[in-house]
Amino acid sequence: MTEKVKHVLGLSGGKDSSALALFVKETYPELDVEYFFTDTGYELPETNEFIDQLEEKLGYIHRLNARSLNNIEGRGEKDFAHLLKEHGNYLPSQRDxxxxxxxxxxxxxxxxxxxxxxxxxxxxxxxxxxxxxxxxGYMTIEKPIESVFPFREHGIVRSDIENILQRNGLELPEYYKWRSRSGCTFCFYQRKIEWVKLMEKHPDLFEEAKAFEKGDDNNTTVGERFYWMGQGQPLETLEDPAVQKRIIENHEKKVARFNKKKRRNALLGDFEGYCEFNELDDIYDEAEGGGACVTCYK
Ligand code: SF4
Structure with a gap:
């Protein structure tokens, strides 16, 4: 009997998973791939727009809705506020x-x-x-799921990614103009400059993230407050124009230093022409977002 195999490919709204989907479609046209996007309900509008554009190129994309799939009978919608309560108002972080x-x-x-x-x-x-x-990537020992890495098998590197998108008529997602990756609006992997940009581009989403820091104010047993940027650093500190100015100036210095290095290396043909937020990991000297996960950002 032939083995039944389901090919699945997750899109995060980031450029690597998008390029992968296009690459697999053109390289293995015989495969029947099911594309999916796990919509946490806290995605950037720019990410949702990009997923719609991708759907025009790829065909149907399953939207796995975290809110409805996490729903437990009789408990109503289980959104982030509910999850936060269940975790003792302890905001998620790189450690947890x-x-x-x-x-x-x-x-x-x-x-x-x-x-x-x-x-x-x-x-x-x-x-x-x-x-x-x-x-x-995603691994489990309990389920018959095998991870496949076509980019590794075909030697596809970072400079190939934009070419794949471009030859399929796609630009980079709009959020790359002010943020380095997809993922939740309130993601703690953001750098301070990205939080400042979120406040500028989507003040309502910044306010929502700020409200989650307050946790459950009616719960008197919560003695400690948790913050997205780390202990002692509530998001409201970014509302101070002097703090914003400092963050922007520091960021600009890093970009200038990086551009100088890039120009030097460009003479040696080492760098591609990426825009600033597309190169934020390099500018801040961190590999792939300082450990940000494959599931959320690829
Ligand atoms: S790590 Fe992933 S799920 Fe968690 S906030 Fe960031 S993008 Fe969202």
């Missing part, structure tokens, strides 16, 4: 990334369960490039 488990991985697993019940093995295509350090 419960948000990814609840808002990305659980909906993904629940979606796959229906295929697995039907006897399918799952091949999950992951956009880790050939020039990235060894990373494993």
């Amino acid at each position: 990334r419960w948000c990814t488990v609840q808002m990305k991985l659980k909906p993904f697993e629940q979606w796959l369960d229906s295929f697995i019940k039907d006897g399918y093995k799952i091949k999950n295509y992951v956009g880790i490039r050939a020039d990235e350090p060894e990373r494993v």
Whole structure:
């Protein structure tokens, strides 16, 4: 009997997973790939617009809705405010990334369960490039899910990614003009300059993130406050024009230093012409967002 295989490819709204989907479609046209986007309900409007554009190129994209899939009978919508309460008003952080488990991985697993019940093995295509350090992508030992890395197999590196998007008639997502990656509006992997930009571009979403820092004010047992930027750094500190000015000036200095280095290296042909927020990891000297996860950003 032939093995039943379901090919799935997750889109984060980032450039690598988008390029991967286009690359797999043109390289393996015989594969019937199911594309999915796990919409946490806290995505940037720019990300949603880009997913719509991708759908025109790829065909149907399943929207796995974290809110409805996490819904537990009789408890109503389980959005971030509910999840936060369940986690004792402890905001997710790099050390305790419960948000990814609840808002990305659980909906993904629940979606796959229906295929697995039907006897399918799952091949999950992951956009880790050939020039990235060894990373494993989504892994599970309990389910028949195999991760596949076409970029690594084909030696696709960062400078190939934009070419793939361009030859398919796609520009980079709009958020790259002011933020380095997709993911939730309130993601703690943001750098201070990105929070300042969020406040400028989407003041309502900045306010929403600020409100989550307050947790449950009616709960008198909560003695400690948690903040997206780390302890002692509430988002409201960014509303001070003097603080904003300092952050912007520091950022501009880093960009100027980086551009100088880039110009020097460009003579040697080492760099591609990326725009500033597309190069933020390099500017801040961090590999792939300082460990930001494959599930949310690729
Ligand atoms: S994008 Fe950030 S906040 Fe959202 S689930 Fe991923 S790690 Fe958590």
